[in-house]
Amino acid sequence: MATELARALPKPKHVSYEEPAPASRAPRVVPASSLEGQVVLKKTNIPPYGSRSNWRPRSQEDFADGGAYPECHVAQYPLDMGKKKVTTAGALVLKSDKSIAETIARQGHKDSRIVHSSFKDLIPLRARADAGEIELSRPSEEEVEATRRRTEEALQALVNSASAAQKPKSIKKANDEPTYVRYTPHQGQMGKHNGPQNDRIIKIVNRQQDPLAPPTHKIKKIPRGPPSPPAPVMHSPPRKVTREEAEQWRIPPSISNWKNHKGYTIALDKRLAANGRGLEDNTINNKFADFAEALYTADRLAREEVKQRAQMQQKLAEREEERKAENLRQLAQRAREEKAAAAASRRSRSRSHSQARRRGSKSSGYSSNSEDSELDSEEERVRERERARRERRRENERELRQQHMGAERRVQMMAREAGRDISEKIALGLAKPTVSGEALYDSRLFNQSSGFAAGFNEDQMYDKPLFQAQDALSALYKPGSAQQDDGEDEGQTYERITKTKRFEGFSGAAAGEEREGPVVFEKEVARPSAGGKHNAGDDPFQIGQMISDVTGGGGKKRYGLQDDEDREEKGRSKRARVDSDEE
Known part of the structure; x- marks a missing residue:
């Protein structure tokens, strides 16, 4: 039973175990019937790995249903993968030789089409040298009929294609063929029995439709079916997000550094956050x-x-x-x-001089004159030192007053001492005054003409003479060159000039006395009374008294250093008077 079953089953294609080798090495005899099913394998001589330096794969059998050999450095195409296929293109290939007229004429035509591109195509077949023997026998009726049929079919196809192009394609073709149906009513209907007389033939015809009527069929959107179930996500239980994780997941808004259509004011921290600088980990060395x-x-x-x-x-x-x-x-x-010694010697000399003066001797008088000259020179040096001391004290007082002054007063005083006008200059350290609209422009600039006549180059300051108006001013008081002296002297010339209408005085001035030099004005000044005081009528506001107090030192500010110097001056003057009295 098992033998019959094994004999009935086909031989397996794949064997999971190795078949035992035949015991005999003798040649195997295969019958002729089994040769048809045998597959002959061609043995390829592929060298093993490591010995393929001089071997090149040249056919698909060399790859043995495998891939390329990386140790062989040549272009390899297993199973023709990556190999460019040769396709025939319709483009005309350019040649460096002379162009052939037939190739150009056949461009875009089929190979079966007859194209006349040379002169020999115009020569009749009978006149050609390579025509050979021409058969002039008449074709048979079958050939004529076949040619006629082919021509008729070709012409009918052309006519049908032209007429079909003119017909509308949207109109359906009418099917006028009716359909006949035998109708047999149901048994027991209307209390009658079915019979051959109750059968009826029904003719079914298509209902006529208006070709211009709009379509009654409405296209409805088919609802979409249910989607595929979501993929399962394996995740941990939900937990609360920490502050650090929220900061890591926070994405700042995109802020452009070039466009701001709305004109919003964007803070610098937001702009830097959008730049992404905070995401970089900077490592400082x-x-x-x-x-x-x-x-x-x-x-x-x-x-x-x-x-x-x-x-x-x-x-x-x-x-x-x-x-x-x-x-x-x-x-x-x-x-x-030295000064004390000189003063002692001076006193001794003054005593001796007074004694000698009493005697009235001439020799002693001569010596006293030399001593007086020395005393005068010494007193002159003392006066110079006192004058220098007063100048220094005056400078110290002025500096002290400047320190107590305001900024504006100090600037004005410095400008006055420098002898320049700062009315149109900027005073440093002061508030800028409010400039009105009229003061912004100089009205003298509005009445000037412009163009080449007014001055082509305004930056050139030497384009006009420096004293341009000086000649006109000097010509007013000088006689012109057209006037003739006619030999008159200086007095006659002066009288002639003064009698002209230009130098004529105004009315009432002729009775005045003649003067020499410019006009001198005198101002009436209220003089003090005999007691040295101003009268109340002459000075009702007591301004003169105030001026005298100020100039006399009543309102002068005194300092301790100045008082000491004044006392020293008074002491010196007092000593000088005592010395002069002693002399």
């Missing part, structure tokens, strides 16, 4: 900190060195100042001693 620390240390050392140098210079300056002050004190002490 430690050498920057070392470099900054080194700079700070060098700066601190340099500052300490500069501070020590300044302290040393200050100490040296203080020592030098102390040395100079000590030298000045010594010089002042020596000068005081």
Whole structure:
């Protein structure tokens, strides 16, 4: 039973186990009937891996249903993959040789089409040299009929295609063929029995339709079917989002650096956030900190060195100042001693001089004159020193007043001392005055003509003479060149000029006395009374009294230094008067 079943089943194509090798090595005899089903495999000589340096795959059998060989450095196309297919194009290939007329004429035509492109095509077949033997026998009736039928079919196809193109395609063809149906009513209907007389033949005809009527069929949108079920997502249970995760998921709005149609004011932090700079992790090298620390240390050392140098210079300056002050004190002490000695000698000389004057001797009188000259020179030097001291005191007072002045008053005073007008200049440190509309423009510029006559180059300041109007002014008081002297002297010329109408005086001026020089005006001034005081009628507001108080020093501001100097001056003047009295 098993043998019959195995014999009935076909032989398997794939065997999962290795078939045992035949025991005998003798040649196997195959019957002729089984040769038809045998498949002959062609053995390919593909070298093993590592020995393919000089081998090249040249056919599809060399690939053995596999891929390319990477160790063979040639173009390989297994199963013709990637190989460019040769296609015939309709473009005319350009040639460097002479163009052929037949190739150009056949461009765009089929190969079966007869194209006459040369001169020999115009020669009849009988006159051609290569025509050979021409058959002039008459065709048979079958050939004529076949040719006629082919011609008729070709012409009918052309006519049908032309007429079909003119007919409308939207009109359906009418099917007028009726359909006949035998109708047999149901049994027991109307209480009658069915019989052959009750059968009827019904003719079914298509209902006539208006070809111009609009279509009654409405296209309805088919509802979309249910989508595919969602893919399962394996995720952890939901949890609350932390602040750090929210910051990481926050996407800033896109802000353009070039366009702002609405004109919104965008904060800088929002603009920087949109730029994406905060998303970058900047790694700072430690050498920057070392470099900054080194700079700070060098700066601190340099500052300490500069501070020590300044302290040393200050100490040296203080020592030098102390040395100079000590030298000045010594010089002042020596000068005081010399002055005291000179005063003592002067008093002794004055006593001797007074005694000698009483005697009235001439020799002693001569010596007293020389001593008087020395005293005068000494007094002159004293006066110079007093004058210099007063000048210094006046300068100190002026500087002190300037310190107590306001900014505007100080600027005006400095400008007055410099002798220049600052009416149209900007005063530094002062509030800018409000400029009206009329003061913004100079009215003198509105009445000037423009063009080449007014001055082509306005920046050129030397285009006009410097004293252009001086000639016209000087010509008013000088006689012209057209006037003739006629030999008259200076007096006659002066009388002739003064008698002209130009120099004629106004009415009432002829009775006045003649004067020499310019007009001098006198102003009436209220003089003080005999007691040295102004009368109340002459000075009702007591302005003269106030001026006298100010000039007399009543309203003058006094300082302690000035009082000491005044006392010294009074003491010196008093001593000078005493000395003069003693002399």
